[in-house]
Amino acid sequence: AQSVTQPDARVTVSEGASLQLRCKYSYFGTPYLFWYVQYPRQGLQLLLKYYPGDPVVQGVNGFEAEFSKSNSSFHLRKASVHWSDWAVYFCAVSMNANTNKVVFGTGTRLQVLP
């Protein structure tokens, strides 16, 4: 069955430092992958999405993600973290083109230290 694993429940970085949030997927076929962000007391918002093609995908606010078929991974990166990036980040895989159902990971809570 399709699944997404985010192995880090919590990540803490200093402002200005680089960031990588890990995501591993399990999917039979061609995966369509997403990263969503949830700011405090808000719903989820799309950061970026991967459709088969260029393995590096650019998103909003300086985020990017790299798809690796060999590693079954879709890690999220940012070169320099800002305090406003404090949020929970969810990786998701789309299960079905027709229904657009997705499976979400359990999320990674990012804390940014001043």
Added chain:
Amino acid sequence: EAAVTQSPRNKVAVTGGKVTLSCNQTNNHNNMYWYRQDTGHGLRLIHYSYGAGSTEKGDIPDGYKASRPSQENFSLILELATPSQTSVYFCASGERKNYAEQFFGPGTRLTVL
């Protein structure tokens, strides 16, 4: 501005009572979804809909019903609420095209005592 709104934002219910969570979207999207968010589980799909009059079971439908009376509105109904249904519930909408992103509402925090 296109948006997904939910009401109420907070709800306290008693065990055995009926609870209705409402969702309205102005995105003119065909697809709508109801999720619950619990620590350690991420978001789990309860029900979804392809359009007015349609509802489909998601991954954890037991104890929940859904209703889609119009393109804009999608409700989640707990006929007999239980404490295990205490959670944060999110509604989302999405276009009927392949692998479309979803747009989420702000969530409803439900506590069942």
